[in-house]
Amino acid sequence: MALTPGRTVTKWIRFVVDDYLGAPREIPIDSLGPVGWTYDETEVTAWQDACKSYLVNHPDVSIDITGPLDMTGLTALAASGAAPTLSGSWTVLAPISAPTFTTPLGLWIGFGMRNYWTAAQDQAWGIVAPSSTSGYQCSKFVIEGEKYSARFILYPGSVPAWGTAIIT
Amino acid sequence: MTGGRTKHKWWRVYVNGYDLSGYSRNIGPLGLVYDEADLTADMGDTVKGYLRNHPQVSPGTLNAVFDNTGTTGLHALAQSVAGTSRNVLVAIGMRAAPMEGDPCFGGSFYQSGYQIAEDGGAVTSTIPFTGWAADAESLKYAMPFGQLLHPNVARTSATGVNIQAGWDNPTKDATAKGGYFMYQVLASNAAGVTATLSVDHGISAAHVDMGALAGATSGSIVCVPGVSGIVSIGNAVPVKQFMRWQIAFGTATSVTWVAAFFRNY
Numbered sequence: 001m002a003l004t005p006g007r008t009v010t011k012w013i014r015f016v017v018d019d020y021l022g023a024p025r026e027i028p029i030d031s032l033g034p035v036g037w038t039y040d041e042t043e044v045t046a047w048q049d050a051c052k053s054y055l056v057n058h059p060d061v062s063i064d065i066t067g068p069l070d071m072t073g074l075t076a077l078a079a080s081g082a083a084p085t086l087s088g089s090w091t092v093l094a095p096i097s098a099p100t101f102t103t104p105l106g107l108w109i110g111f112g113m114r115n116y117w118t119a120a121q122d123q124a125w126g127i128v129a130p131s132s133t134s135g136y137q138c139s140k141f142v143i144e145g146e147k148y149s150a151r152f153i154l155y156p157g158s159v160p161a162w163g164t165a166i167i168t
Numbered sequence: 169m170t171g172g173r174t175k176h177k178w179w180r181v182y183v184n185g186y187d188l189s190g191y192s193r194n195i196g197p198l199g200l201v202y203d204e205a206d207l208t209a210d211m212g213d214t215v216k217g218y219l220r221n222h223p224q225v226s227p228g229t230l231n232a233v234f235d236n237t238g239t240t241g242l243h244a245l246a247q248s249v250a251g252t253s254r255n256v257l258v259a260i261g262m263r264a265a266p267m268e269g270d271p272c273f274g275g276s277f278y279q280s281g282y283q284i285a286e287d288g289g290a291v292t293s294t295i296p297f298t299g300w301a302a303d304a305e306s307l308k309y310a311m312p313f314g315q316l317l318h319p320n321v322a323r324t325s326a327t328g329v330n331i332q333a334g335w336d337n338p339t340k341d342a343t344a345k346g347g348y349f350m351y352q353v354l355a356s357n358a359a360g361v362t363a364t365l366s367v368d369h370g371i372s373a374a375h376v377d378m379g380a381l382a383g384a385t386s387g388s389i390v391c392v393p394g395v396s397g398i399v400s401i402g403n404a405v406p407v408k409q410f411m412r413w414q415i416a417f418g419t420a421t422s423v424t425w426v427a428a429f430f431r432n433y
């Protein structure tokens with residue numbers, strides 16, 4: 001697919017999270033909170049300084065989404081450059097939000113550039129290779145009317161990253 | 169069970185053995201929200217990390233139109249015993265009235281109020297619920313998202329036990345972490361009659377592969393409107409992929425009931 005750098009719109013964003021057996025599934029979303037690094041700012045200003053000064057501390061990378069409640073069955077993830085294939089939001093999120101489910105999850109957000117997200121050219125955020133000590137956890141699953149909201153927090157010690165690879 | 173998306177109009181609400189759907193406008197948010205404990209090791213970690221702690225589980229608030237129908241009406245149920253725990257089941261039909269396998273939300277919650285208010289000229293009722301009731305049948309589970317086992321339908325002794333095919337788990341596999349069974353009796357042929365409501369599971373949907381899920385049974389209960397219960401099975405009990413409802417008639421000849429199973433993952 002031809003490289004299409006530049007700007008884009010939300011219709012080309014893809015949101016993928018592991019199901020409870022560890023397979024990545026794309027689910028429908030209609031809003032996405034800020035994605036990326038949000039650092040704590042520690043002020044270290046001395047009276048003698050000309051202006052306020054800061055250091056940055058640990059970043060927070062929690063992610064909030066909302067979308068339509070959907071009971072579609074589990075569906076294989078679409079490949080790079082292909083149209084999304086969606087699994088149901090309920091089908092994926094209900095099991096991974098169970099209190100007894102504690103496995104860190106792979107999570108991936110792809111930002112397609114005016115086209116279907118394509119590996120090695122379009123940006124993506126997340127943890128594409130989770131392990132027993134690295135990944136996200138679903139800390140909220142709430143249903144209200146026809147929509148759901150969910151939140152994902154980072155497992156301690158994990159480090160997500162920007163990249164151009166698809167989750168596997 | 170149908171896949172896809174749905175509208176709020178296909179939701180149904182059952183509370184303590186009463187169908188309140190005819191009065192209800194909405195209920196929610198249906199929530200499972202965890203406390204997040206910050207476990208970042210400042211000197212060792214690159215990014216802030218968290219673990220989930222206790223979740224808050226609640227059906228939110230039931231908003232309904234005020235109705236003083238006797239015995240089974242919203243006012244009759246809600247005003248007299250506000251401040252007690254309720255078995256709440258919200259069935260989410262998929263573009264049709266809820267049917268077997270459709271998603272649902274349920275558990276035992278305290279009713280924390282009952283208020284009548286004006287809304288644009290209409291007289292309405294508001295019934296808020298707390299988080300999980302501390303006197304619930306089981307505190308072993310906090311998984312309020314399950315599947316509807318039996319829709320709001322009457323079953324008769326003339327038809328007998330269920331020999332229909334089962335329905336598939338939405339995730340298409342078996343689990344090994346137990347779950348809980350909720351039943352609500354909405355009507356019967358007479359006062360004082362009995363039946364046993366229970367859960368079958370199987371390795372396929374076929375009738376011949378279906379059998380009782382041990383422990384997931386109401387036992388013999390008196391079937392009158394207002395009877396409901398939650399029965400939990402062990403946290404490590406295997407639950408097969410396919411499920412269906414089951415009934416054994418005692419002295420009852422007709423029982424109208426709803427039920428759900430909340431499979432744990």
